Amino acid sequence: MTVPHLSDLAGAAGFALVALWPWLSGRRSLLAGQGASAAAFALHYLLIGATTGAALSGLSVLQVATAWPDDRPRWCRALYVATAPLLAVLAASTWAGWPSACAATGMVLATAARWCRSALLLRALFLLAGACWVAHDLLTGSTFGLAADLLCMAGLVYGALRDRRAPVVA
Secondary structure, eight states, X not given: OOOOXXXXXXXXXXXXXXXXXXXXXXXXXXXXXXXXXXXXXXXXXXXXXXXXHHHHHHHHHHHHHHHOOSSOOHHHHHHHHHHHHHHHHHHHHXXXXXXXXHHHXXXXXXXXXXXXXXXXXXXXXXXXXHXXXXXXXXXXXXXXXXXXXXXXXXXXXXXXXXXXXXXXOO
């Protein structure tokens, strides 16, 4: 019997978290699940050598923390805005061609999504970001990332349709 590699364990944990978070309701629940899955994938990508994916997944965790408050104090806004140039620095310093371009584009879209107050717009932007991360996963050979991103995209579509049909209770 073989022992799973740590990258596989991190990828499996990330996959399990991704299987859950898109199905949640409410902005904060979506953000919490997304942050937890990003942390697991940061470790997975680091261990398989996809350094841009690792760095930008780690940055996702910081973004979730700063986007968390509903009232968004000034310091949260400032810190969140500061992640945009940090995203560029991280992408440039870990540049590996197309995989980095895909991860960076996905992260730009996810950055916009995390700041949304609307769950529907958050889901739509994460869906576009997911397509970029699918390309990254194909290019880096991350089976767990690919499976997680495809599942996440399906969950985002389902959640948007579910929320759209939900009756409004006054």
